[in-house]
Amino acid sequence: MRALVIDDSAAMRNIISRSLATIGFDVVQAVHGRDGLDKLKAHGKPEVILVDWNMPEMNGYEFIKAVRAIEEWRDIPLMMVTTETETSQVVRALAAGANEYLMKPFTPEMLGEKLAILGVTMS
Amino acid sequence: MPIRPEDFSYVSKLVREASAIVLEAGKEYLVELRLQPIAQQAGLATLDKLVEKLKQDPTGPLHKRVIDAMTTNETSFFRDLHPFETLRKDVVPELIRKRADTRTLNFWCAAASSGQEPFSTMMMLRENFPELASWRVNYIATDLSRDMLARCREGKYGQFEVSRGLPAQLLVKYFDRRGTEWQIKEDIRKAVDFRELNLMKPWGPMPTMDIVFIRNVLIYFDVPTKRDILLRIHRLLAPDGYLFLGGAETTVNICEEFESQVIGRTTCYRPKQRVKV
Numbered sequence: 001m002r003a004l005v006i007d008d009s010a011a012m013r014n015i016i017s018r019s020l021a022t023i024g025f026d027v028v029q030a031v032h033g034r035d036g037l038d039k040l041k042a043h044g045k046p047e048v049i050l051v052d053w054n055m056p057e058m059n060g061y062e063f064i065k066a067v068r069a070i071e072e073w074r075d076i077p078l079m080m081v082t083t084e085t086e087t088s089q090v091v092r093a094l095a096a097g098a099n100e101y102l103m104k105p106f107t108p109e110m111l112g113e114k115l116a117i118l119g120v121t122m123s
Numbered sequence: 124m125p126i127r128p129e130d131f132s133y134v135s136k137l138v139r140e141a142s143a144i145v146l147e148a149g150k151e152y153l154v155e156l157r158l159q160p161i162a163q164q165a166g167l168a169t170l171d172k173l174v175e176k177l178k179q180d181p182t183g184p185l186h187k188r189v190i191d192a193m194t195t196n197e198t199s200f201f202r203d204l205h206p207f208e209t210l211r212k213d214v215v216p217e218l219i220r221k222r223a224d225t226r227t228l229n230f231w232c233a234a235a236s237s238g239q240e241p242f243s244t245m246m247m248l249r250e251n252f253p254e255l256a257s258w259r260v261n262y263i264a265t266d267l268s269r270d271m272l273a274r275c276r277e278g279k280y281g282q283f284e285v286s287r288g289l290p291a292q293l294l295v296k297y298f299d300r301r302g303t304e305w306q307i308k309e310d311i312r313k314a315v316d317f318r319e320l321n322l323m324k325p326w327g328p329m330p331t332m333d334i335v336f337i338r339n340v341l342i343y344f345d346v347p348t349k350r351d352i353l354l355r356i357h358r359l360l361a362p363d364g365y366l367f368l369g370g371a372e373t374t375v376n377i378c379e380e381f382e383s384q385v386i387g388r389t390t391c392y393r394p395k396q397r398v399k400v
Binding site: 011012015018019083085086087090098100101102103104105109113114116117 | 152157159160163201282287288290291292295300
């Protein structure tokens with residue numbers, strides 16, 4: 001199983017990657033949305049994408065819209081992982097094509113439960 | 124950057140004093156995971172800077188955020204997921220067929236705790252069974268603790284709580300933001316009848332139940348008490364009703380009036396059908 005983790009914070013990328021690695025994911029990391037699109041092209045479809053909202057170059061919201069505009073990427077389970085906690089932001093992310101939304105800070109249990117909701121892992 | 128041993132020990136002491144939760148060696152990853160975003164939000168580059176700030180201001184709001192982040196409990200919405208899937212796919216559709224004449228369904232959640240289980244069930248019913256809007260759906264949720272029941276009736280949850288097991292679609296549909304918390308909408312809150320009840324004492328009048336949830340409660344009781352509680356549930360449950368226990372609980376070798384039935388990925392318990400001779 002492969003996951004694409006996109007966050008401009010190296011610390012956050014590593015925290016998420018470690019959690020995913022313990023449940024059997026190989027993780028590809030990207031530092032912003034544009035890098036995420038490049039990694040998608042280079043590595044092919046992952047089982048799940050986890051993307052931050054606020055990043056330089058291309059933010060997570062723009063990234064989601066770009067991914068969902070491409071037919072073969074439309075069905076990749078995609079979760080936004082962000083410090084944005086307003087209901088309106090959650091609604092925007094879901095409307096743009098995110099399947100799930102996890103607010104920072106979070107625990108490995110929360111991440112695992114959200115992945116189970118997405119159906120990419122067993123709960 | 125990994126947390127320094129002296130910073131881990133500072134955070135452990137802080138959490139232990141505030142909550143009695145013990146963060147043993149080996150839990151460094153948990154501290155890193157939960158506190159890194161708080162450090163970032165506070166504009167602090169590393170965890171040692173965060174701990175330095177905590178030491179400088181030992182009563183400030185940052186302490187509360189750190190303690191809250193480190194002390195979430197085990198309750199979650201749609202806990203274990205599969206029992207709710209079994210309810211949705213199998214149990215509720217079957218009972219809707221069987222109760223078409225009375226158009227009444229009775230649920231009992233025997234350990235309401237902070238309300239996630241009854242509210243999860245109500246949201247699942249609203250999402251999947253619109254026909255129940257014209258039925259009498261009686262949902263009784265009980266708990267020993269008045270404080271917990273007061274919390275349930277208020278229906279407010281912090282960010283950590285709504286992040287646990289609750290699909291984002293349901294968060295935005297069934298909750299209103301109230302400051303830093305989320306409150307479940309009034310019509311869902313009012314649809315659940317929260318009552319104080321001690322499982323070890325007489326329960327008072329209850330309707331015949333179609334579905335009983337008593338998950339992760341029996342583990343706290345000795346075998347005779349478990350048997351007594353299960354026997355009383357047996358008397359309360361409709362002959363074709365369903366009992367849901369926690370994943371580590373069973374009626375086997377405790378109360379033989381029930382038989383287990385695996386539905387989907389969930390083990391349910393049903394009253395044994397008596398064979399007439």
